[in-house]
Amino acid sequence: MAQSHTAEHAHHELGFWRKYVFSTDHKIIGIQYLITAMAMAVVGGTLSMLMRYQLGWPSMISPTLGKIMPDAFAGGVMKPEFYISLVTMHGTIMVFFLFTAVLTGGFGNFLIPLQIGARDMAFPFLNALSYWVFLLSCIVIFSALFVTTGAPLGGWTSYAPLSAVPAAGPGQGTGVTLWVVAIALFSASGLMGGLNYITTILTMRTRGLSMMRLPLTQWSLLITAVLGLLAFPVLLAAAILLSFDRMGGTSFFVPAGIIMNQMPIDHSGGHPLLWQHLFWFFGHPEVYIVVLPAMGMASDILSTFCRKPIFSYRMMVYSMVSIAVLSFIVWGHHMFVSGMNPFLGSVFTLTTLLIAVPSAVKTFNWLGTLWGARIRFTAAGLFAIGFVSMFVSGGLSGIYLGTSAADIQLQDTYFVVAHFHLVMAVAPLFASFAGLYFWFPKMFGRFMNEGLGKLHFWLSFIGAYCVFFPMHIIGIGGQMRRIYDPTQYVFLQTQQPVNIFITISAFVLGAAQLIFILNFFVSIFAGKRCLEKNPWHANGLEWETPNPAGHGNFGEELPVVHRWPFDYSVPGEKQDFLPQTVPATVSAKH
């Protein structure tokens, strides 16, 4: 007893730097991840605004932009190489440094110990190290934007030989080197985090918290960590091989006989498709590394604000496990027209449509949760509902792309851009917003402004559909991805009004996110104080702690769990929620 008091006392004496900066507390690390990723999102989002500006009005001369960014806008017109570097950096930043970082690094770190009734992660120092390596990778990728020879131009997929041979373009020198280093650092950081998440969830659950009593968020974070542990080493290896090709004179991805600017390139024996196989072997599980935690969080939040148990918890868990397993055998659907043996195209079509089955199961279960609910339309609840709508819209277009024969026409068009933005950008973003509005009191002891939160939701919901739905249409019309100026092609000129509509919508959608950023940062200091311990009347263990939770999370004794976290509106009970710590004295089972 005396010892624990001394420990408490010692913690209080931590100075500002140890407490908020070089902290090993999982909650601080989680918040550090969230805020760093938010900063990266501002960068990535700004890049996309510039892209949309160019696509909306490709030949417009803007003296203002010419003055602000003379290197990028020579004479007021955006340079093609600048546009391609926007594409590359936007994709890279959003996929890795926003989504992966927010969902696993941010929510994973913040929520795992709190929701499983532990005092911290299994390896707090490794956890802190994972954040600092992540921050380093952010700085490296950010610096790639300012290389004098140009930012990388290879796309976020960095296909070789474009990425492997520095002579292939202006940004393919130092720019790509920084890209490769950042990706390698990011993979290493992800591995440290993943090890921690798995160990913590498997070994540190509090008494009574069996696996089948875990919130779906925890299941999703566990499965995601396993995916990361199996997928990131492949990316790391590929990135190292790529840097050998670039700097060590090896030829893993570059075949013999390449000629650039009439100059033969001294490589032989590599194969460009090897990079694609390695990249997508990582890349497809990566999609689910982003989508699964979003599904988990949206499920828990949806259930809370529906005041109704999640429909078919077991199927929710099984479908996430099957999605995770299948995600390792579908990568070839990114390569139907790559020159890969067409027989493999048949195999990957089969596995890809197979993965649609568990995804459909999850959708039915969300609808089942809403059926007969009593929905409280908070900002968090609205974003969770919005997640379902976006996931369905984005998921269905995957069936076209997964059907190899239909993909011949659609591959590398805006149809693909529409699909993956809805399903793995907008949907996870909505789930993350739901999570932020929901757990904000837990993080800072205050609420975010609900009115502004709802305004943010409505503008984002309408904005996201106005931006990404029409992209299906121009993709069917044939507009290619990563094209600096679609009006170069006669067959694309008629649909230019759609591009202008998308651009204007994108500006509105982008502006709506400023409302969120303002709300977030002002609320940390001036938001309405959260006086209740459990403001949303939720069942999870995280609500057994004060807001914000102190070091060590729980009081002297860890909570004991008696039930699953979905006992809402149990008939015959006094209140419409039964936290996991309430002993099971009544009829409700689990």
Add this chain to the structure above:
Amino acid sequence: MAEGNGPGRITLSGLLMAALLLILIVVSLYFFIAQPYWFPTLASEHGARIDSLFTAVLVVTGIAFVLVQGALGFFVARYGSNGTERASYWHDNPKVEAMLLIMTAVILTVLVFMGQRVWASIYFADLPQDATIIEITGEQFFWNFHYPGADGQFGRTDPKLITGTNNIGIDRTDQAAKDDIVSVGVMHVPIGKPVRVRLRSKDVIHSFFLPNFRMKQDAVPGMGIEVWFTPTRAGQYEIACAELCGLGHYRMKAALTVDESEAKYNEWLKMAAEQQ
């Protein structure tokens, strides 16, 4: 499924969400049925099979889209609350779940088979013997079209011979190369006769995209990839590059003319041969 305590409260947020989902459904139905913007005009034989496959997937996913988004809208409009009411308590229904799961699996299996029939007809069929054969080489940032000429034999090419004017390094001393035609950015084919294209790349990956012909194939350095199509509609078309290949990717285009007769095509070949 038990309905529990019946309908909830009508809320402004619920109605607004339902209205937006309804607008989403109506607008998407308009764009996918009235088709104010749609695929580029079809000009190849196999393209018709791809288009009808697309339509089949469109019908299936369209129905699913309307049902799911519609149900979502209906539930949010119907099951709102003022913050005190209780929902109905049920969380499983193995029979319905199994039914939905099997139904989804069956529908997707049917789509797999429909899709694979089209895929097989394009890739697993024997290459046509009586075809126009063209070797196409992509490079940053244009397309080279190599025709064998009157003898039907492609001449020798050698990377060492590549210069600013000899893009593909054709060896003009080779007997078979004497009548070969190399055309930059301009491709002609006769109507109604299969065209076999052999794709190569000199530098990075490009993708040979013929939007009107429902045809796309990456050109990968170090690989020779052969695909074929049969043009069915005479006219002028655009060829695009669909794989990011560097800063000039957006302007890596070429012109394809489907000549309305074999005679017209031969006329062009003759003219092109004179320019070599």
